Amino acid sequence: MHGKMRRTCWRVLLPYLLLAASVCACGDTATRPVNHRPAISSLTALPSVITRADSATVTCIGMDPDGDRLVYDWITDGRLRIRDARPGDHSLYNTQANSMVFYPDFVTSPPDTPWVQCFARDGRGMSDNRIVTFIVRE
Numbered sequence: 001m002h003g004k005m006r007r008t009c010w011r012v013l014l015p016y017l018l019l020a021a022s023v024c025a026c027g028d029t030a031t032r033p034v035n036h037r038p039a040i041s042s043l044t045a046l047p048s049v050i051t052r053a054d055s056a057t058v059t060c061i062g063m064d065p066d067g068d069r070l071v072y073d074w075i076t077d078g079r080l081r082i083r084d085a086r087p088g089d090h091s092l093y094n095t096q097a098n099s100m101v102f103y104p105d106f107v108t109s110p111p112d113t114p115w116v117q118c119f120a121r122d123g124r125g126m127s128d129n130r131i132v133t134f135i136v137r138e
Contacts, residue, residue, distance in 0.1 A: 033066075035066060035068075035122070035124045035125065035126055036064070036065040036066050037065075037122075037126040037127070037128060038062050038063065038064040038065075038068070038070055038120045038121065038122050038126060038127060038128050039062060039063060039064075039065070039128050040060055040061065040062040040118070040120050040128045040129065040130045041061050041062065041063070042059075042060075042061045042130075043059070043060050043061075043116075043118050043130035043131070043132045044058070044059055044132060045057070045058045045102075045116065045132045045133070045134040046059070047134070048134045048135065049134065049135045049136075049137060050104065050134065050135070050136055050137070051104075051136070051137055051138065052104045052107055052110070052136060052138070054103075054104070055083075055101050055102060055103045056101070056102050056134050057099055057100070057101050057102075058074075058099065058100055058101075058102060058116045058118065058132055059098060059099040060072060060098045060099070060118040060120060060130070061098070062098065062120035062128065064120075064122045066122070068122040068123060068124060069122075069123070070098070070120045070121060070122060070123075071094050071095065071096065071120075071121050071123060072095045072096070072097060072098055072100075072118055072119065072120055072121075073091065073092070073093045073094070073095070073118070073119040073121065074091065074092045074093075074095065074100045074116065074117075074118055075090065075091045075117045075118075075119075076090050076091070076114065076115065076116045076117070077114055077115055078090055078105070078106055079104065079106050079107055079108070079112060079114040080102045080103065080104060080105055080114045080116065081102065081103045081104075081105040082100060082101075082102055083100060083101040083102070083103070084100075098120075100116075100118075102114075102116060104136045107136045110136060110137045110138040111135050111137045111138075112135070112136045113133045113134070113135055113136075114133065114134070114136060115131050115132065115133045116131070116132055116133075117129055117130070117131045118130055118132075
């Protein structure tokens, strides 16, 4: 009789044990959405040739495959000023603007070719970046 009770007990408990094991196993292995890197399709400077008294607008066209809103970081070598940046700053971070205006600042000898780098970030750790140059003449 003792063996028969043991088999009956296992028949009753087994479905509950299997359910508990499957619930515990799912806790750490659940799939999470994958975050994809944003992609910059173009970074252009218009006009591509300016004088010391002019400005150029750099436009970054980017998209995020996950639909995340992008923020833009703008960085330049020391030869350009960035609109809305503090004097002496050659970078502007976390902007909502995908275009920015740049002014010649310390052009060494015309013609000169300063550069601008733009990072498009998704706010979840992924980014893409590009560099564009343009010419500054007398």
